[in-house]
Amino acid sequence: MVGGEVKILRGYELRLIRCTVSLPLSDPPLDESQPGTHPHDSLIKSLLSSIEAGNYLEALASEATNLILGEYEFDPVDSAERVYSELLNKVESFVLNDSSDEIDKARRSFLVMCLAIAAAFWFTCCNLTGSTQGSTKCSLPFRVPESKELVEWENWAKIHLMSAGSDLLGKFSNLQHLVFARLLLLKLKDLLFETSASETFQLRSISWWLVRVLLIHQRVLHEPSSSLFEMLQVYMAEALDHFGALEKVESYWGAKLLQDEASSITSIIHLEACVLQYIYRRIDPFRLQLESAKAAAGLEFSVTGALGFRTIHQVVPKAQMVLVANTSSSNGAVRLASEKADVGPYGAWEGETPQVFMTPKLVNNESEAGTDSVPLKPVEQALILAQCLLIERGSRHDAMQSWDMAPYIEAIDSQKSTYFVLRCFCDLLRVRWESSRYRTRERARDMMDKLVGAISKSDPGVSNRIPLCYAVYLPTIPALRKEYGELLVSCGYVGEAITIFESLELWDNLIYCYCSMGKKSAAVDLINARLLERPNDPRLWCSLGDVTISDSCYEKALEVSNDKSVRAKRALARSAYNRGDFEKSKILWEAAMALNSLYSDGWFALGAAALKARDLQKALDAFTLAVHLDPDNWLAWNNIASLHMIKKKSKESFIAFKEVLKLNRDSWQIWENFSHVAMDVGNTDQAFEAIQQIMRLTQNKSISVVLLDRLMTDLENRNISYESSSNELIKTKPTTTERLYIELFGKIIQQIVKTESTFENWGLYARWSRINGDLTICSEALLKQVRSYLGVEMWKDKERFKKFARASLELCRVYIEISASVESKRELFSAEMHLKNTIKQARKSFGETEELKELESCLEEVRNVTQKFEGTTNIKT
Numbered sequence: 001m002v003g004g005e006v007k008i009l010r011g012y013e014l015r016l017i018r019c020t021v022s023l024p025l026s027d028p029p030l031d032e033s034q035p036g037t038h039p040h041d042s043l044i045k046s047l048l049s050s051i052e053a054g055n056y057l058e059a060l061a062s063e064a065t066n067l068i069l070g071e072y073e074f075d076p077v078d079s080a081e082r083v084y085s086e087l088l089n090k091v092e093s094f095v096l097n098d099s100s101d102e103i104d105k106a107r108r109s110f111l112v113m114c115l116a117i118a119a120a121f122w123f124t125c126c127n128l129t130g131s132t133q134g135s136t137k138c139s140l141p142f143r144v145p146e147s148k149e150l151v152e153w154e155n156w157a158k159i160h161l162m163s164a165g166s167d168l169l170g171k172f173s174n175l176q177h178l179v180f181a182r183l184l185l186l187k188l189k190d191l192l193f194e195t196s197a198s199e200t201f202q203l204r205s206i207s208w209w210l211v212r213v214l215l216i217h218q219r220v221l222h223e224p225s226s227s228l229f230e231m232l233q234v235y236m237a238e239a240l241d242h243f244g245a246l247e248k249v250e251s252y253w254g255a256k257l258l259q260d261e262a263s264s265i266t267s268i269i270h271l272e273a274c275v276l277q278y279i280y281r282r283i284d285p286f287r288l289q290l291e292s293a294k295a296a297a298g299l300e301f302s303v304t305g306a307l308g309f310r311t312i313h314q315v316v317p318k319a320q321m322v323l324v325a326n327t328s329s330s331n332g333a334v335r336l337a338s339e340k341a342d343v344g345p346y347g348a349w350e351g352e353t354p355q356v357f358m359t360p361k362l363v364n365n366e367s368e369a370g371t372d373s374v375p376l377k378p379v380e381q382a383l384i385l386a387q388c389l390l391i392e393r394g395s396r397h398d399a400m401q402s403w404d405m406a407p408y409i410e411a412i413d414s415q416k417s418t419y420f421v422l423r424c425f426c427d428l429l430r431v432r433w434e435s436s437r438y439r440t441r442e443r444a445r446d447m448m449d450k451l452v453g454a455i456s457k458s459d460p461g462v463s464n465r466i467p468l469c470y471a472v473y474l475p476t477i478p479a480l481r482k483e484y485g486e487l488l489v490s491c492g493y494v495g496e497a498i499t500i501f502e503s504l505e506l507w508d509n510l511i512y513c514y515c516s517m518g519k520k521s522a523a524v525d526l527i528n529a530r531l532l533e534r535p536n537d538p539r540l541w542c543s544l545g546d547v548t549i550s551d552s553c554y555e556k557a558l559e560v561s562n563d564k565s566v567r568a569k570r571a572l573a574r575s576a577y578n579r580g581d582f583e584k585s586k587i588l589w590e591a592a593m594a595l596n597s598l599y600s601d602g603w604f605a606l607g608a609a610a611l612k613a614r615d616l617q618k619a620l621d622a623f624t625l626a627v628h629l630d631p632d633n634w635l636a637w638n639n640i641a642s643l644h645m646i647k648k649k650s651k652e653s654f655i656a657f658k659e660v661l662k663l664n665r666d667s668w669q670i671w672e673n674f675s676h677v678a679m680d681v682g683n684t685d686q687a688f689e690a691i692q693q694i695m696r697l698t699q700n701k702s703i704s705v706v707l708l709d710r711l712m713t714d715l716e717n718r719n720i721s722y723e724s725s726s727n728e729l730i731k732t733k734p735t736t737t738e739r740l741y742i743e744l745f746g747k748i749i750q751q752i753v754k755t756e757s758t759f760e761n762w763g764l765y766a767r768w769s770r771i772n773g774d775l776t777i778c779s780e781a782l783l784k785q786v787r788s789y790l791g792v793e794m795w796k797d798k799e800r801f802k803k804f805a806r807a808s809l810e811l812c813r814v815y816i817e818i819s820a821s822v823e824s825k826r827e828l829f830s831a832e833m834h835l836k837n838t839i840k841q842a843r844k845s846f847g848e849t850e851e852l853k854e855l856e857s858c859l860e861e862v863r864n865v866t867q868k869f870e871g872t873t874n875i876k877t
Contacts, residue, residue, distance in 0.1 A: 006202075008041075008257075012110055013205045014253050015048050016117060019263050020212075021420065022378070024052060024463050040107040042391070043067070047114040050285040051121065054463030059118035060141050064111050064224070068094050069142055080156040088187050095191050096738060106203070109188060115141075115207060116184035120213050121466060123177040127220070128476050129421060129465035130381050132457040137767035141180040155536050161217060162226035163564045165537050165596025170478030170504040172220055182217060185210050197642055204252065207238035208269065212470045215276060224280050226597040232276055243269045246296060263328075265629055266296035270469035274386050278473060280598070281629075283394045290386055297382050298328030301387075304405050306335065308408070309363035312355045320360040321403070323411040325381060335362075336376070338383075356440050358430075359410040369834075382471050383424065384408050389473060409433060419466040425474045427451050428483075435487055445491050447852075448484050455480065478504050485509060502526070507543035523547055534681045551575050566595040582612035589622075600629035604636050605681055616643055627659070636661035638670060645673065650680035652747040668697040673695045673702055679710050687711060688744055695748065700755040705764070710748070712767050715741055719771055742772055753781075758790035761809065766814075775818050779827070782811040795845040805851035808838055812858050816865055828866045835859040 018330040043064045049058040059065075069090055091112055099105035119141040125131070140153075155844075157175040158168060189206055211232060218228050243249050249262045253421035257265075270293035277286035294300065304324050307317040323336045376384070388405045394403050412426040427447060434444035455477055475483065485500035486509070494513050501509040507527060514523040527544045532542060538561035545553030545568075557568035571587035589606035593599065607622030620643045626636040641656035664670065687707070694703055718738050734742060749768050753761050766781035787806035812835060815827040833857055840851045 001101070005038075006105070009106055009110060009203070009877060011256050012044055012048060013203065014256050015052065016114070017205060017208070017265060018261075019052055019466055020465070020468070021122075021261070022467055023270055030424070032269070038103065038107055040104070040111060044110060044114065046109065047111070047118070051114065051118055052463065053127070053781070054121075054461055056118045056122035056125070056462075058120070059507050060115065065115060065142065068112060068115060077157060077760075078156070080153040086181060091184060091187055092191060095256060109192060109203060112184060112188050113203065113209065113241065116181045116188070116213075117209060119177040119184070120181035120209070120216065123174055123181065124216060124469060125462045125465065126173050127478070128216070128474065129462075129469050130477065131458045131462065131465075140176050151534075152536075157532070159485055159538070159561055159564060161220065162538070162561070162566075162593075164217065164221060164228050165566050165598075166221040166223040166225055167542075167565075167567050168220055169222045169476065170482055170506050171660075172476070172478060175220075178213070178217060178220070181213050183225070184455070204242040207235045208243065210235045211239055211272065211276070215279070215470065218279060219479075224598040228738055229280055229598060236276055237271055239269060240273060244292070253675075262586075263296050263298065264379045266379075267293045267383065268468070268471045270296065271382055271386055274389070275471065275473050278393060280387050281393060283390075286390055286393065290383070294383055297377075297379050297383060299325065299383055301325040301336075301384065304335075306360075308360035308361050310357055310360055312357070317363050320359070320362065321407045322362070323384070323407040325376070325380075325384075325411070327374070327376065329374070329377075329733060335415060350395065355836075356437075356443075359413050376415055378417065378422060378468060379471075381412055381417055381419070381422050382468055384411055385425055385429070385472060388449055399436070402436050405433060406427065419468055420460055421467070421469045421472045421474050424451060424454065425472045428474070428480070435490070441491060445487055445493075448487055452481060454486050482506055482509065489513065505539070507540065508546065511543065511547050521548065536560040539570065542567045542571065564595065565594050569595070570605075573605065573609070577609050577612075582609050585609040586613050586615065592690070597625070598629060599624050600633060600636075604627065604633065607636070607639060611639070611643075616646065619643060620647075631659075632663055634660050641677070642673065645677060650677050653677045654681050654683070654686075665693070667695065668694045668702060672699070672702075673709065675704070675707050676710075679707070679714070684711070684714065684741060688741070688748075689783060691748055695751065700751050703752055703756075705758075705760040708752075708764050709760075711745060712764055712771075715745060715769065717770055741767070746772060757784070757788070759785045759807070762788060766810070770814070775814055775821070779811065779814045782807060782814060786811055795841060798846060799851075801842070801846060802851055805838075805842075805855060808834065809854060811859050816862065819865065819869075823869075825866060828862055828869070831862045832859065832866065835862065 019524060026663060036573070043062075047059050047064055050056070050062065069087055081349060095105060095108045095112060099108055101682075102376035122141075154175060157179050160179055161175065162168060185206065189210060191205065192203060214228055214232050214235065217223060218232070220230075227775070243265060246262050246266050249265050250257065253262075270289045274286050274293065275288040277283075277289060281755070282643075292515070303321050303325055305319045307320045308320040309317055310320070310321075325336050336474070385408065386406050391401065391404050391408075409426060409429050412422070413430070417423050417426075428451060431444045431448045431451065434440035434447070481500055481504055484496040485504075488497040490499070494517060498510060498513050501507075501513065510526070511520075511523045514520060514526075524544070524547055527540055527547070531540050531544070532538070538557040541553050541557035541560065542565065542817040544805050545551070545557070550573060554565075554571045556574075557565045558788060561568070569588055573585050573592060574649070576582075576585035576588060576818075586606060586609040589602060589609055593606060596602075603622045603626035607619045610619035610622055620640065623636045623639045627633055627640065630636070637656055637660040641653045641660060644650075644653035654674075654677045655676055657670070660670055661674065670692045671693045675687045678686035678690060688711075689712075691703065691707065715738070718741075719734050746768055749761065749765050753765050762785035763780050766778045766785060769775070769778035769781055785807045786804065789800060789807065794804055795801045796829070812831040815831040819825065819827040835858060839852065839855050839859060842855065846852060
């Protein structure tokens, strides 16, 4: 008995899923192997028939709705929150308290799920797929008294949806239906978790429907929401666990599946996972899900070359990129392109034959990639279009990106798709591509105009627009119209764009247009007029604050949104930072990020405020989260590296600087900091590379003497070791690597002293010459160093004199070594003369100092060595 009931219930689930997989069947199969005998089966079948036919309002006004929700009596002062809370209580009572057994409980749960899905479908057709005709017939998914004032309810719905941490993208209709579907499905999910009916009957598809509703919620928002992302991860993992493999789909529905339906369902759930990953900018998971979808559909494709023509005036064929596909229904690879028609079958364009072809006209004998193009299944077309999204997210945004997408767009253009969302999305990708080219921009504008118009038309019907609508990332209608307005602005049609932005309540775009026309006051007047109508709209207050630069407007936005307007918090945080109140800015940014943590610029701003407020750990944490969301933010990476430097964590700083230099290799300051950290971790190779880059970027200037000194000291230490018996320093023979380092340092310091002749640089040059074994060059460099110290100011500056004295001592010791090696007194005479003159002047200026004593001691040593030479023969003078 239970087994038969399970099959019936799963047949109902399959009928709902099938609405989003394929077009309505002209001869639908039976929904169960045996007729249902439960009292609720007739209600379920009636609901399913209405949903399959696209009569969603009929489903919401059905007998089943009255059975679940009852006749609710409204009080004039009832708030939306109170009413929805009461309705959820009724749902709980209907499912748990009123059911007689597990079979009855499962049927009741499915009735509630149908009601939620009908509301979700109605919102989808009103705001995503169209037709928009008649989309304002029903403002609520349940009956209310006609006299009930629902303006505040709609505002409550907006605030409820924006509590996810982002403003709405524009003006949407029937927001109550989205809220209703979301609340019902979440409530039902909780109820099924608490009851044993979920174990027996396993309404597994509820996780999938929750993903769809939550993704629609995300798509009506302006920014990705962290709270929605956390929920989506959980429910998508559940859905993929249930339906992410062919064998699991076949096991769940068995013989009820139509031919190839299992592969289509499996591919579609992976495509919807791709949409999720695309929205949240997760490239690697996107790629993995797309590969899984292709494997389930048995589709492989690649890009190859073929000779063809792009324009009507082209004489010689040139190489074109063409998509080659290997499908489950084809015998080998086939080339997906129009080879015989000058213009591909592009639905949105009905004008004259253009000078620039829609698809390339390929040379007829160019057939090495396959034969003529073959029809692709709708799911296969959706997979090819998904590849365009992967290219968009995963490659550099430049002129070549659109051309990388071109073969995929043209492949779908060559198909005669009967699926509305596939045609619309392909058209939109074509518009984006052609609007980036000067020769086709006007054509793109005309195409976009036709595309926006096609959404509002009544043909095709609603039920024919729903299939694949969640698997293809077609923008919502407000987002599409917004994109059209921005295209108009780029083409110079600002007046038409203003009309669109105003109808969508896109105040920021409207302000931009008015300001570009020098009519800032007109924007202020318009927003003030709308505030008289809707004084509790936080978006209006924030837009007014943006144009008037007034904190009071943002504070009012927080007030009317019950402290949930993340945009107002961000604006107040920026204002506090700009006036130097960094502690308050930090607190406000923390509050804003608590509402929505998927805003990388917000984490960066929080880090900057914390840094100014001397909260280094908070700054480090914030910058780390910023690069987690946006790995290409080199400024955040640089701040992370610098903070680790401050904390003396050289290893972490070195790793962070490596990331910085992947993104920005043109800042000598970054290379300098990196070189110091490289020395700290003992990576001499990287330190030398950094110095070379600094020299390249500064034309041998701005080289850190401290860094060069550290490198030189390191080289000197590598060539000195301790004699174990006497504990004396001795020189060791440099290794091959050390010899390379010495040569490299020599090239660097020789270039530097040619550009900047300073005493520090000459000192380094002398030290290098000494370690390189050239005492003569060393003495010359030391002599130039000593002379660079000389001047009247030296005998008044004690610190400068100390440096001069140390250089003089080093010069004289080198003179002694040279004299001993070449058996000449000439260097000794030079040393004695220099020391005598220096000591004489030093006694006048600095008296009995330690440096003077060292100079006198060195003079005595020079004289002793000279006397030894005088006792020998054959000494050069």
